[in-house]
Amino acid sequence: MVIVDDHAIFRSGLKADLDPDIVVAGEAGTVEEAIAVIAARRPDVVLLDVHLPGGRGGGGREVLAGSTPLLGTTRFLALSVSDAAEDVVSVIRAGARGYVTKTISGAEISGAVRRVAGGDAVFSPRLAGFVLDAFGTAPADIADDQLDKLSARELEVMRLIARGYSYKEVAKELFISIKTVETHVSAVLRKLQLSSRHELTRWAAERRLL
Amino acid sequence: MTTPPARPPLVRSSDRVIAGVCAGLANHLGWPVRMVRIGMVVAALAGGAGVAFYAWLWIMVPTADENARRNARRPASPIAPAVSAPDSQQAPGTAGAIGAAGTPGSSGTEPQAAWRSRVPGMPFGKEILLGAGLLLAAGILIARLLGVDVPLGTLIPVAAILGGAAIAWMQLDETRRAGLVDKTKADQAGGWARLAAGLALVVAGVLVMVSGSGSWEQTWLALLASVAVLGGVALVLLPWGLKFWRDLETERAGRVRATERAEIAAHLHDSVLQTLALIQRRAGNEHDVIRLARAQERELRGWLYRDAGKESGQLSEGIKAAAAEVEDALGHPVDVVTVGDCAMTQRHEALVQAAREAMLNAARHGGGAVAVYLEVTDAAAEVFVKDRGPGFDPDSVPADRLGVRESIIGRMNRHGGTAAIISSPDGTEVRLRLPVTAAASAGTAGAAANATNGEAKP
Numbered sequence: 220m221v222i223v224d225d226h227a228i229f230r231s232g233l234k235a236d237l238d239p240d241i242v243v244a245g246e247a248g249t250v251e252e253a254i255a256v257i258a259a260r261r262p263d264v265v266l267l268d269v270h271l272p273g274g275r276g277g278g279g280r281e282v283l284a285g286s287t288p289l290l291g292t293t294r295f296l297a298l299s300v301s302d303a304a305e306d307v308v309s310v311i312r313a314g315a316r317g318y319v320t321k322t323i324s325g326a327e328i329s330g331a332v333r334r335v336a337g338g339d340a341v342f343s344p345r346l347a348g349f350v351l352d353a354f355g356t357a358p359a360d361i362a363d364d365q366l367d368k369l370s371a372r373e374l375e376v377m378r379l380i381a382r383g384y385s386y387k388e389v390a391k392e393l394f395i396s397i398k399t400v401e402t403h404v405s406a407v408l409r410k411l412q413l414s415s416r417h418e419l420t421r422w423a424a425e426r427r428l429l
Numbered sequence: 430m431t432t433p434p435a436r437p438p439l440v441r442s443s444d445r446v447i448a449g450v451c452a453g454l455a456n457h458l459g460w461p462v463r464m465v466r467i468g469m470v471v472a473a474l475a476g477g478a479g480v481a482f483y484a485w486l487w488i489m490v491p492t493a494d495e496n497a498r499r500n501a502r503r504p505a506s507p508i509a510p511a512v513s514a515p516d517s518q519q520a521p522g523t524a525g526a527i528g529a530a531g532t533p534g535s536s537g538t539e540p541q542a543a544w545r546s547r548v549p550g551m552p553f554g555k556e557i558l559l560g561a562g563l564l565l566a567a568g569i570l571i572a573r574l575l576g577v578d579v580p581l582g583t584l585i586p587v588a589a590i591l592g593g594a595a596i597a598w599m600q601l602d603e604t605r606r607a608g609l610v611d612k613t614k615a616d617q618a619g620g621w622a623r624l625a626a627g628l629a630l631v632v633a634g635v636l637v638m639v640s641g642s643g644s645w646e647q648t649w650l651a652l653l654a655s656v657a658v659l660g661g662v663a664l665v666l667l668p669w670g671l672k673f674w675r676d677l678e679t680e681r682a683g684r685v686r687a688t689e690r691a692e693i694a695a696h697l698h699d700s701v702l703q704t705l706a707l708i709q710r711r712a713g714n715e716h717d718v719i720r721l722a723r724a725q726e727r728e729l730r731g732w733l734y735r736d737a738g739k740e741s742g743q744l745s746e747g748i749k750a751a752a753a754e755v756e757d758a759l760g761h762p763v764d765v766v767t768v769g770d771c772a773m774t775q776r777h778e779a780l781v782q783a784a785r786e787a788m789l790n791a792a793r794h795g796g797g798a799v800a801v802y803l804e805v806t807d808a809a810a811e812v813f814v815k816d817r818g819p820g821f822d823p824d825s826v827p828a829d830r831l832g833v834r835e836s837i838i839g840r841m842n843r844h845g846g847t848a849a850i851i852s853s854p855d856g857t858e859v860r861l862r863l864p865v866t867a868a869a870s871a872g873t874a875g876a877a878a879n880a881t882n883g884e885a886k887p
Contacts, residue, residue: 303734322762344800348766351804381766383800383815388855 220264220332221245223253223282224298225272229321233266236325241332249273254285262293263336266328267315269299269306283313290314296335304349312412317341339401340408347381350411369407376403441492448487586634593630596623632659700728720760727753744777744810745770748803751785761792761799769805777810779844780863784812786836787859791816795857809864817856837861 220241222230225248234243244260247253250273257265265286269279279297286293297315299306300322307318316335319328320343331341342350354369369377372393379389386404390397442452444462451469455462472479569584636651704725711717745767752763771777784801791799795816802813833850837859841848846863 344764344766344802348768348802351768378802378804381768381804382802382813382858383764383798 220266220336221247221253221256221260221262222266223247223256223271223279224266224268225249225270233325233328236328237332238326238329241329250278250281250285253282257282257286257289257293261289264332265293265295266298266332267295267310269297269310279310279315280313283310283315287314294335294338296331296341304352307346308349308353308411311346311408314412316408317343318346319343320345334401338405340404342377342380342404342407344381344383347377350407351377351381354410369410373403373407376400377407380404439490441487441490443493447483449492450483450486450490453490453493454486583638586638589630589634590638593627593632593634596627596630598627632656696732700732701725716760719762720757723760723762724753724757727756742773743770744773744781744805745803747773747777747781748784748801748812751781752788752799752801755785755788755792755799759789759792763788763792763799763801765801765803767803767805771805771810776844776846776863779840780810780812780846780861783837783840783846783848783861784814784859786833786840787812787814787861790833791818791857791859794818794821807865809862811863812859812861814859814861815856816858819854821852821857 221244222233223246224230224233227248230246230248237243244262245256247256248271250271252273253265253267253271265282267279267282271278271282275281279299283290283295286295295310295315297307297310297318298321299310299318300320311318317331317340319331319341323331323343334341350369351374375393376389379392380386384392386397386400390400393400437456439457440453441449442456443449444452446452446466451466452462454460455465458465469479469483472482632655633648633652636648636655639651704721708718708721711721745765748767749765752765755761756763773781784803788799788801791814795818797817800813800815802815804811837850838848841861841863844863846861848862849860851858851860
């Protein structure tokens with residue numbers, strides 16, 4: 220994997236914290252460096268800071284935009300000290316597979332990296348809260364456009380994650396397998412990335428996301 | 430003339446013969462209706478002036494209920510708002526008629542107009558000024574018709590100079606009035622147009638006066654020459670003026686930046702630097718360091734990401750404040766996620782208190798971070814407090830321990846809500862639910878501790 224963050228201290232600290240079986244193939248501190256390193260190394264996972272110097276000031280979003288051809292093979296996990304809605308949702312919509320805050324522990328981040336590498340999405344309670352805020356808490360009718368609302372099950376999963384449940388606990392609570400939970404979360408992620416639902420747009424506009 | 434508020438607004442009355450103009454006028458001026466009607470008929474016989482005046486008022490004066498609607502945004506005034514606008518379209522022939530019909534008011538109008546225009550913020554000052562000017566013009570025209578020799582050759586240039594100067598000087602007053610209000614582009618364009626119009630009028634007036642003859646040919650030549658002179662002066666002064674302007678702008682921008690910087694520096698000094706100093710002194714005590722860092726992070730976040738548009742007194746704020754309190758008291762991280770929001774009521778106060786108690790318990794007995802989730806929907810406000818402690822059996826809590834039983838379950842029930850505590854070796858979750866209306870919850874309020882109504886039903 221590749222770590223992209225503009226603070227060298229944080230990068231080294233993170234490397235020390237990660238599980239030994241996760242290989243850090245490269246590091247970058249600016250938007251240009253990040254795009255170059257990612258293109259050269261083609262890592263499985265990129266830990267991407269949302270706020271980065273360089274480029275045109277777009278930070279993590281610009282790295283994602285610059286790495287579009289790799290989005291199929293390389294997965295991005297956004298990482299930030301900021302938990303402002305505009306930062307979180309904009310990188311997710313740009314293509315990141317998950318979002319974690321920098322206060323997360325080494326073990327948790329290792330788990331998140333593995334999960335993202337496996338093709339799943341990583342939702343923090345806060346991101347789940349944003350999703351619920353954006354999509355509303357009313358479930359979709361079957362007839363509705365599936366992209367525009369969350370299904371009742373997806374809502375339940377999101378609610379539990381927002382309440383601080385781990386995937387395992389969510390699975391236990393809802394009597395479904397962890398795999399099913401992951402499927403639901405991935406579906407929500409896809410909706411969050413693709414939906415152009417007017418309510419999401421309005422929500423985003425209110426928070427100056429677009 | 431009476432003071433403005435004492436006079437009813439000029440509107441077309443519903444007590445009408447033709448269009449209610451005379452009745453409205455009589456009401457407005459405080460004269461008997463019959464006198465106004467007779468006067469109108471007499472004026473109509475005098476070359477049709479009354480008819481023109483009547484028609485004009487008919488078109489321009491709103492009816493009573495139209496005016497009532499309009500008054501929602503504009504105060505009542507002695508002159509109906511629409512009356513003054515089309516003055517300029519009046520042909521000289523009817524100007525005399527207006528003069529005749531409007532005379533009763535005109536004697537007092539001029540001094541008052543002068544007084545008005547000097548009082549800032551006085552409405553309709555411009556309209557009255559314009560009316561006075563038109564009356565003056567009408568008077569001069571009548572005088573000319575009657576054979577009095579009016580020195581037009583001097584009067585017109587003087588009027589032009591006065592008008593131009595007035596237009597240009599109006600800006601001074603306006604900028605002062607605008608004060609700190611941002612000047613938009615449109616405003617600036619208007620300002621330039623006004624400046625140009627004022628300049629042209631004054632220059633033309635001065636030229637005609639100085640040349641002393643009304644000859645157009647001479648005036649044109651002089652005008653050309655003066656424009657050339659003005660252009661030359663502008664050419665010389667422009668770089669200097671621009672430089673001055675730019676310096677001013679840079680200085681202003683610099684001052685704004687410096688103020689911003691000072692504000693940030695002051696804030697960082699009061700908060701972050703103090704905390705860092707404290708952390709250095711307590712470096713040995715891990716618990717203290719974490720608590721300090723956590724509190725500082727929360728404070729700084731609040732300052733950086735504060736939402737200026739969000740009003741205070743919301744439920745989410747109450748929950749966050751409670752979480753911060755618990756965090757400070759016990760040095761245990763409490764993460765709050767909120768979805769939806771509503772204004773705080775007394776019942777919500779109880780919800781916050783119960784949630785605070787649950788957070789305290791979770792921070793005290795649980796391990797790891799405490800997760801708090803608030804969801805406000807149309808039906809209810811729900812709070813979930815989850816920790817990863819070893820768990821406990823709610824039923825085995827001794828009766829004398831009031832924390833859970835009284836502060837959480839009892840409090841929620843008293844306010845028409847419900848509380849449930851789900852505990853397992855993996856952690857404990859407290860689920861609080863407060864329906865929007867107390868009545869709606871009456872049926873479920875009895876269901877106490879072990880009810881799983883905390884589970885959100887879609």
